[in-house]
Amino acid sequence: MGIVSSGFMGRRKRDVPGLPPGQYLTEDFPVLSAGPTPRIERDQWVFSFAADGSSRHWDWNGFMSLPQEDILADLHCVTSWSKLGTRWRGVPVDALFEGVETDAEYALFHSYGGYTTNLPLDDVLGGKAWIVHEYDGGEIPPEHGGPARLLVPHLYLWKSAKWVSGLELMAEDEPGFWESRGYHLHGDPWREERYG
Amino acid sequence: MSGAWKAADVVGLREETTTARTIRLRLPAPVPALAGQHIDIRLTAPDGYQAVRSYSVAGATPDGFEITVEELPDGEVSPYLVRDLAVGDQLEVRGPVGGWFVWRAEDSGPVQLIGGGSGVVPLMAMARAHAAAAHPAPFRLLYSVRSPESVFYREELESLAERETFDVTYVYTRKAPDGEPAGRLDKGTLARHVLDGGSDPAVFICGATGFVEAVSGWLLDLGHAPDRIKTERYGGMGGTS
Missing domain, CATH: 3.40.50.80 (Nucleotide-binding domain of ferredoxin-NADP reductase (FNR) module)
Structure with a gap:
């Protein structure tokens, strides 16, 4: 069980349901970003979906006309904090795939500002991921990824790309921004897939 | 491998302010650290409870590195590191990690x-x-x-x-x-x-x-x-x- 520090008692609750190994609970909402918060107006926002040589695009209004869902999600950041029971609203990634037939098994999500993250389609389809545009009943603050971000709550939060601008289908898994800088390709918090 | 926990010896402590101190850690084998990377520290309480936090590396030393920890009033790990930790203690360390917020000597610009x-x-x-x-x-x-x-x-x-x-x-x-x-x-x-x-x-x-x-x-x-x-x-x- 590691080196015991006899003077260290710990102050947090033990065995919190919903808390993956090595995580602690936080009540506030930390911000971690690699660079400046991009400035994106909703009337200039576009989401692109590139698949097998073709592409489709949605502007803000088009995106809002897609099916919407309310989501209650626990967030787990690789830096060890978890925030439970957060409320979001957005479009299930499944809705973007309406009418798309593909042999691809992976997706690379792109963000305004140049961020990318890779995900197997199995981890974003079947009600597992959303493009969200509301947090806690209001617009998503820019530092938390507004106007719209990816939400993949069953994986570490770096997979939930802020300021998301599109997705690209991939035949092979290709590491994104953090995945090519020492972080795990997949990022399951319950298996502690932190570092690659 | 950055993913493995290693036992590090606390070989030096230095007060920076009344609420912060620098901890010098010696590792069993030299670990290269890029300037700007962080490490994870894991503390284990006598009852087995564990807490992990990330701290930026403040500088490399010949046999390890230094971190500087600020005590946070409601903190769990930082008060222990700033107030209780003593030279001769051991800590579990993982990393250094992070390949983005780093400066490399090959970068020639201002x-x-x-x-x-x-x-x-x-x-x-x-x-x-x-x-x-x-x-x-x-x-x-x-x-x-x-x-x-x-x-x-x-x-x-x-x-x-x-x-x-x-x-x-x-x-x-x-x-x-x-x-x-x-x-x-x-x-x-x-x-x-x-x-x-x-x-x-x-x-x-x-x-x-x-x-x-x-x-x-x-x-x-x-x-x-x-x-x-x-x-x-x-x-x-x-x-x-």
Whole structure:
């Protein structure tokens, strides 16, 4: 069980349901970003979906006309904090795939500002991921990824790309921004897939 | 492998301020650390409970590295590290990790460091690496800090600044030395003290979320390119680290 520090008692609750190994609970909402918060107006926002040589695009209004869902999600950041029971609203990634037939098994999500993250389609389809545009009943603050971000709550939060601008289908898994800088390709918090 | 936990010996402790101290760690085998990377520390309580937190590396030593930890009032791990840890104790360490918020000696261009409070720690690692390499690129540090008593590494920063390639500016937000103004960093002060966007400096900003958001926004206004600005934020750690 590691080196015991006899003077260290710990102050947090033990065995919190919903808390993956090595995580602690936080009540506030930390911000971690690699660079400046991009400035994106909703009337200039576009989401692109590139698949097998073709592409489709949605502007803000088009995106809002897609099916919407309310989501209650626990967030787990690789830096060890978890925030439970957060409320979001957005479009299930499944809705973007309406009418798309593909042999691809992976997706690379792109963000305004140049961020990318890779995900197997199995981890974003079947009600597992959303493009969200509301947090806690209001617009998503820019530092938390507004106007719209990816939400993949069953994986570490770096997979939930802020300021998301599109997705690209991939035949092979290709590491994104953090995945090519020492972080795990997949990022399951319950298996502690932190570092690659 | 960065993913494995290693036992590190605490071989030195140094007070930086009344609420922060530097911990010198020795590792079983040398581990290369890039300037700006962080490590994870895991503490285990006698009942088996474990807590993990991330801390920026402040500088490399021949057999390990130093971290500087600020005690957070509601913190769980930081009060132990600042108040209770003793030389001769062992800690479990993982890393260093992170390949983005780093400065490498191969980077030849000018560098602007901007730190708020204990956000100066990873920037100090860069300043030390710059000095250790006798690097010719101009380095500037803008250090926003509550008061003169809250400054980390004061003497070493003064000595680094004797070199022509390194310059440090303090902005005191609450209390300044006699004859100097105190007040929060603003856009005008920032513009006066940072390298001009035209010289295309690499910019590293570390501090609380509000500080990083404000400073990076002002730099964009001042014409700095977004892809030249790298940020690291600890503010969101919410006093829980």
